[in-house]
Amino acid sequence: xxxxxxxxxxxxxxxxxxxxxxxxxxxxxxxxxxxxxxxxxxxxxxxxxxxxxxxx
Amino acid sequence: xxxxxxxxxxxxxxxxxxxxxxxxxxxxxxxxxxxxxxxxxxxxxxxxxxxxxxxxxxxxxxxxxxxxxxxxxxxxxxxxxxxxxxxxxxxxxxxxxxxxxxxxxxxxxxxxxxxxxxxxxxxxxxxxxxxxxxxxxxxxxxxxxxxxxxxxxxxxxxxxxxxxxxxxxxxxxxxxxxxxxxxxxxxxxxxxxxxxxxxxxxxxxxxxxxxxxxxxxxxxxxxxxxxxxxxxxxxxxxxxxxxxxxxxxxxxxxxxxxxx
Numbered sequence: 001x002x003x004x005x006x007x008x009x010x011x012x013x014x015x016x017x018x019x020x021x022x023x024x025x026x027x028x029x030x031x032x033x034x035x036x037x038x039x040x041x042x043x044x045x046x047x048x049x050x051x052x053x054x055x056x
Numbered sequence: 057x058x059x060x061x062x063x064x065x066x067x068x069x070x071x072x073x074x075x076x077x078x079x080x081x082x083x084x085x086x087x088x089x090x091x092x093x094x095x096x097x098x099x100x101x102x103x104x105x106x107x108x109x110x111x112x113x114x115x116x117x118x119x120x121x122x123x124x125x126x127x128x129x130x131x132x133x134x135x136x137x138x139x140x141x142x143x144x145x146x147x148x149x150x151x152x153x154x155x156x157x158x159x160x161x162x163x164x165x166x167x168x169x170x171x172x173x174x175x176x177x178x179x180x181x182x183x184x185x186x187x188x189x190x191x192x193x194x195x196x197x198x199x200x201x202x203x204x205x206x207x208x209x210x211x212x213x214x215x216x217x218x219x220x221x222x223x224x225x226x227x228x229x230x231x232x233x234x235x236x237x238x239x240x241x242x243x244x245x246x247x248x249x250x251x252x253x254x255x256x257x258x259x260x261x262x263x264x265x266x267x268x269x270x271x272x273x274x275x276x277x278x279x280x281x282x283x284x285x286x287x288x289x290x291x292x293x294x295x296x297x298x299x300x301x302x303x304x305x306x307x308x309x310x311x312x313x314x315x316x
Contacts, residue, residue, distance in 0.1 A: 003102040003173055010106050010169045011091065014113075014162055018271065021158050025278045032285040036292065 075274045082267040094260040106170040107253075108260055112268035113163040114188075118226055120156030120272065121195070124149045125223040128216035135209055143287070146212035149219055150202055151279035153195055155272055160192045175239055183232040184240035191229050194222040208287070 001009070090108040097104035127149035134142035167185070168178040179185065202215045228235075233242050242252070253261065 001169075001172060003100075006169050006173045007091070007102055007105045010109060010166045011087070013165055013169075014109050017158065017162055017165075022275060022278075025275065025282055029278065029282040029285060032282065032289050036285065036288055038285070 072274060072277050075270060075277070079267070079270045079274050082270055086264050086267040089260050089263060094256045097257070100174060103170060103173040104257070106166050106173075107257070108264040110163060110166040110170060111261060112265040113159045113166065114229075115265055116268045116272040117156045117159040117163060117191075118230070119269070120152040120159065120276065121191075121223055121226050123152040123276070124156065124198075124219050127152065128219040131212055132216045135213060141209045141212070143208060143212065146208075146215070147280050147283045147287075148276075149216065150199075150283055151276050153198055153219065154279055155275045157192065157195045157199060158275075159268075159272065160188065160195065164188060164192060171239075180239050182238040182240060183236035184229065184238045187225060187229045187232050191222075191225045194225060198222055 086108070090105055094105070094108070096102050127145040131142050131145035131149060134145065167188075171180070172178050198215060198218050201218055202211065204211060206214070230243075232238060233240050
């Protein structure tokens with residue numbers, strides 16, 4: 001494998017791993033949050049909806 | 057459905073959103089800097105660009121394992137004193153360890169690819185590579201231990217002890233290149249020693265480390281939040297199970313009363 005191909009493979013694999021893991025963490029948080037109804041709760045007072053969302 | 061309590065406030069996200077956006081912007085600039093602006097090395101040529109992934113990955117892995125150990129120690133000390141059993145520290149330890157394992161895995165992958173170009177082989181059982189793979193496997197074991205069904209406090213204590221034992225390997229990995237003759241080069245940057253690299257490469261490496269730290273912090277915070285949500289879900293499920301058992305028992309008692 002040439003130097004350029006090695007670098008491209010290394011950087012590519014790193015991004016695939018990090019993006020896949022990040023998406024897994026976010027989607028798991030969303031799915032459990034939805035199960036618990038946390039994301040559906042209506043904000044009250046000074047709280048913002050984004051403060052309760054299990055999203056990023 | 058869970059009522060919104062103070063617990064749900066832990067899912068507050070403005071900080072993580074800012075951190076996430078900052079992380080994406082930092083990664084974009086890291087790609088430009090690492091792949092296009094920083095120069096190729098005189099000896100290694102283009103392959104030197106693996107440095108900007110490989111070295112920051114193990115740094116963030118070390119940092120994560122330090123966080124795991126400190127949190128585990130605090131959990132062991134405080135789990136007897138606090139009402140909630142100090143589970144906050146257990147969650148920090150678990151989330152940091154998982155992120156550490158991901159980055160240790162990336163260190164191994166990028167190192168193998170880099171090794172093929174510079175050493176002519178993907179793998180060599182030398183001290184640095186062997187201790188790193190051992191680090192990866194022991195923390196995988198730690199994560200597996202966290203998944204075993206048990207009382208959360210008991211499981212947390214077992215995991216904390218294993219985290220502290222696993223951490224012994226971190227300095228061994230780091231100093232293995234000094235303690236033994238290895239194929240792996242010595243540390244590029246080390247406290248109290250002149251850096252092995254200079255100029256644009258040096259700054260690109262430092263910038264990459266900063267970027268990977270932002271990404272790692274974002275991941276640890278999110279993973280912490282997901283662990284908390286998992287605990288809330290388990291508590292909800294347990295409450296529902298107990299209530300359904302009570303309901304069944306009272307229905308059975310009523311039926312027995314009618315029969316007698």
